[in-house]
Amino acid sequence: MGIGAANMETTPSAGGELLARLGDVCGERGLGGLAARLRALGEGVAGDMSAIEAALAELPRGAGLVARSATHLLDLGGKRLRPLCVALAARVGRGFDAAARELAVAVELTHTATLLHDDVVDLGVMRRNVATARVVYGNAASIFAGDWLLVEALRRVRRSEVPGALDRLLGVIEEMIFAESLQLESRGRLAAGRAEWLAVVEGKTAALFRWAMWAGGRAGGLGERECAALEAYGRHLGVAFQVIDDVLDFAGDPAVTGKALLTDLGEGKLTYPLIVALEREPSLAAVLTEVLAAGEADAAAGAQVVAVLRATGAIDAARTLAEDSAREAVGCLGVLPAGRARGDLETIAVATVNRDR
């Protein structure tokens, strides 16, 4: 279930890296205040994120092809944004304890499991700037590696003994799978519009963010009302995150994102900017049909698509949707106790819109 998280740094000190990188980008964009808030946030959760990395590092390595395939991807780091969500949600309550750590590890394992299966489905060759596990260890090992990480994730949620967390995660994984199913069926279909795009994003990306926020809040001892607010925040954050991912497919720097431009398009995935551009400039359909038939965008077609995206204002429309979603996310936080963790969640929402990978 890959498009949600294809672009990552390559060091294992991942949570900290994300925040530092976001801080730099914000600095460059004249968002100095946001950059400072991100630095403070990073310092505040550094211990939590280290504990999560330590737990990930304890997974058996070298124990056969499947374990090597799984840890290949885990060891490349990643944004660790989902575990960060768990940590911050727990900190809105009584803090990040051993149970919250299990949940944070579980959400990253679940996410990694979906990436492993996604790369087999999409025949992906590069992720996080290196060859995918399926290229290094084969499709078979990647499929079983995804299965294994899923089992390991569920086991950790069980061990956390946070009431309801396991049932909800099973439900969320099902949502993710059905969203994959929908995406498979609409692959290459230009008629798929905003509603279908949103249904895929809600399932593939937002559902797991929702769970991360809910589970973290529950581990932190928060009540139903607070957890529901965190869950709603997670949903909007997930949509914002995904729209920016979609934008980076056209307007990202491959050296930074770790992913070639127009990868989603080549895989037949109709991203949000394309849907907007098609609405505003129906003649775009001709070149898209060619690209979809070819399975990739050559330089000329790619330039043409990007030109239409810019001319129609589709990229700006996508950024606006991301900003609106981030604002809605922040709006959900009102019922939570004011404090550092709530402020950090506001910072994450705003920063997500400004990420460049």
Add this chain to the structure above:
Amino acid sequence: MGIGAANMETTPSAGGELLARLGDVCGERGLGGLAARLRALGEGVAGDMSAIEAALAELPRGAGLVARSATHLLDLGGKRLRPLCVALAARVGRGFDAAARELAVAVELTHTATLLHDDVVDLGVMRRNVATARVVYGNAASIFAGDWLLVEALRRVRRSEVPGALDRLLGVIEEMIFAESLQLESRGRLAAGRAEWLAVVEGKTAALFRWAMWAGGRAGGLGERECAALEAYGRHLGVAFQVIDDVLDFAGDPAVTGKALLTDLGEGKLTYPLIVALEREPSLAAVLTEVLAAGEADAAAGAQVVAVLRATGAIDAARTLAEDSAREAVGCLGVLPAGRARGDLETIAVATVNRDR
């Protein structure tokens, strides 16, 4: 995780079919007493098996590509031997209730999930006499369908509220995955001997039988000692079952098994009869090396392999191992209360050795 269960009947009234078919075979082989016992067994569990089929039939159908891919395989029936194990184990205790039914459905879903992933890994084209789900709906849908059935299985185990059943199933699925990993690594390697073969079989096949017996017993209210005995029975039954599967790859009737001869060999899987034949006739290595390099056995090579298997007595040795394993399985039942269910388990063990699909 396919070799364990590749050959099935094609009607959905599966549990009863299995027993009827086994009864016929036993009748043909002059095992009239066994045939009569199987018929009685089938009548005794008919209600349980119908309840299991009804629950399987309630899974959402037509709800997208992934659900269709999953139910494609489920609807072809199958031996339903693992659910039957759950039912009989529960009947050793206080009987087959709603919780036991959830566990029985879960074990079939888990098994089906592994078949779906296996067919993608092995590029399988036929199963149960029809095209595999991956041929009909694609590899991607099969991968996600396997994921979905796994989630659904775990959810049902959770719902059964049988203490320990979920943790144990997660552990068993991990064992299955690591056995797959081992098998991937030894694929096509003639040096893999009996110990490695047994390790793969214990993980890929016996582990889930173990769980079925343990979980059924627990659902039936049995104590630790009884459940441990049932689990040990399941392990030996699983080995017996797998050895016969291995034999059917060389000596089965494709019209009955639903699977072409020498499929395992073509996939680079060193089955038990081959290991024995290689020990007794090392010159077999030459033709095997050719077959493994080609990825399939042509008629001449196939005939040569089967001739060596028969000349070295390797097929008989495999049947002997299956009989020994079945005897060990029965030997585990001594600590259980005598009664119909215990007698039925003895019948199943003996019949497994005589199955022709």
